[in-house]
Amino acid sequence: MNALPDFRLFRPASAGEAVRLNTAHASSRFIAGGTDLLPNIRRGLFNPAVLIDLGGIPEMATITESADGLRIGAGVTLAKLAVDPRVVARLPALAQAALAVAGPTHRQSATLGGNLCLDTRCRYYNQSEFWRDSIHHCLKLDGDTCRVAVKSKRCYAAFSGDVAPALIVLGAEVEVLGEKGARRLAIADLYADDGMAWLTLKPDELLVAVHVPFDDAWTSAYEKMRIRGSIDFPLAGVSVALRRDGANIGGLRIACTGVASRPFAVDGLDVIAGKLFDAAAQTIVAECVDLANRSMKTTLVDALFRRNVTPVLARRLAQRLWNGA
Amino acid sequence: MKSLLCLTVNGRQREDAVAENMLLIDYLREQLGLTGTKQGCDGGECGACTVLVDDKPRLACCTLAHGVAGCRIETIEGCASTDGLSRLQRAFHEHLGTQCGFCTPGMIMAAEGLLRANPHPDQAEIRAALGGNLCRCTGYVKIIESVEAAASMPEAA
Incomplete structure (x- = not known):
């Protein structure tokens, strides 16, 4: 898997602050446990400039x-x-x-x-960048064809x-x-x-x-x-x-x-x-x-x-x- | 970008400048040199990187170092004391719970988390607690027997 890309990490203390941070940064994502998000980022499925860690918000736990x-x-x-x-x-x-x-x-x-x-999943999406590149990508990310239903205009993940x-x-x-x-x-x-x-x-x-x-x-x-x-x-x-x-x-x-x-x-x-x-x-x-x-x-x-x-x-x-x- | 990370690793309080995008496994292995924690699948599927965070087993490859700020981290290096091996380490040694040894640090930390929460688990509970840890050598039977043996040893041993 790839190394994590560079991003800023914020750890707000309240849900309101988390919402404000998310609005203030265009390319941001919330991260909670990270067990799905971090592997997905490392597979190149997203590339956020800012992660907002929700783990430090007692009211949400x-x-x-x-x-x-x-x-x-x-x-x-x-x-x-x-x-x-x-x-x-x-x-x-x-x-x-x-x-x-x-x-x-x-x-x-x-x-x-x-x-x-949780992000939706598909055999053509939850793959490495190399793998996805080899099939010229799919509709959900970087491509224009759904590999599950090739004539479809929508994604079936x-x-x-x-x-x-x-x-x-x-x-x-x-x-x-x-x-x-x-x-x-x-x-x-x-x-x-x-x-x-x-x-x-x-x-x-x-x-x-x-x-x-x-x-x-x-x-x-x-x-x-x-x-x-x-x-x-x-x-x-x-x-x-x-x-x-x-x-x-x-x-x-x-x-x-x-x-x-x-x-x-x-x-x-x-x-x-x-x-x-x-x-x-x-x-x-x-x-x-x-x-x-x-x-x-x-x-x-x-x-x-x-x-x-x-x-x-x-x-x-x-x-x-x-x-x- | 780096920022200050305060936490406890194997009983020692630390304040380190750590990159915000650094995974806990890379912080432990690369920055602190604690290479006992193994990098297996590197995607949360094998459990080799299991460490204890505030007594709970967590996957270091799917955890940001800054995400455990203020927590107590324990790795395989923290198990043995000047008195010798921990009871789980001794049991894995005596009951052949380890073969090539690559999964062993993760297995022992996951089992340690189980025994702290439930000092006398039955076999089903042991199997459930180790359900996320893969081993390609032992066939698991010896591992489960090792954890059962450790659970029956006196705690101080």
Whole structure:
């Protein structure tokens, strides 16, 4: 890998100062854990003149509890999130997703906000400069053709963060801070279906916290497929939340990651509310997930495998939650 | 551009002028000469560069030196004392947990982080904690046995 290019490093003490620094410097990037950003910079994927290190901002590294739920600072590490007793007991999908990110050592540095804002990934993009040069680059960086879909005018790089689908099924909101103050938006609205512009954050905005409501009527879980069991990005990741209403399904929510340029909620599941979780319901779950799947040739593993495995993961998780609820 | 970095390395407080774009692994190896910390994949995939930052195992190749300002850094060089090897070093030696030795500093620091947080881990916990560390020689069994042996030794040893 290349040496890091020259850049200035700032270490603000507050989120407001971080936003001001970002506005003041045109070519700047926020860095949190750096476990993805630093290797990407060294592969020549970005060349920022200024890095703004968010690791010295105490207000972003805390979890606060209210009657409604948790406010989790974007700077909370995934290792801390995965073992927080409130998260483990009441938001199991979030704890499982945090624990599924990368390896144990990454999670000591990597943060919630970093995983939510993770750059999209593709076999033609996450490569050395030499490699990318040899294929004359791709649409996402320095090229004019998407190597995954050559006639496409858009980039299909896949969003590969594990935590976002868990937060989608848990009904979380994100808090972002900009020059004009803070605003909150539903987690799904943080993303757009475009491998090159997958975040809807404005240039001056910083993700500072996530609000996750408690709703103990729901149980939830997260599972992913990956090449290295202990340390890899998802080939496909699925989060499921289920509410049981007596003998019937009260509600079912499913969200996926790794199979499109954004994490997304699966539509069409309302029809099984009020029904038994039987073979017919399982078929509907699998069909809805399959319909929403947008797996492309972005990983070395075949897209068809990722497409086939996603509904299986969803059905298996829903069954496990149903049995345990 | 360089700026002043204050931190503790292996128990010694330091104030060094360090380039703002310097990685922790380069600061340790090039500037301080602590070459026990190994550079393997150099991209966060192998764990050979694992060091302890405030008792937690972190990847020195994916960490900026200035990002750990004010922290306590411990490397493999800080494990042994005048009394001899640490219990993990001794266990790796006695139970053949090391062969070519390249992954060993990272393995020992990751295991040290585990034992500080959880002095009596079961085998599943050991395997999970070392999940980010690759070894091409041992097949891992001897490494896990070494960590189990270290966990059963008295702490002062």
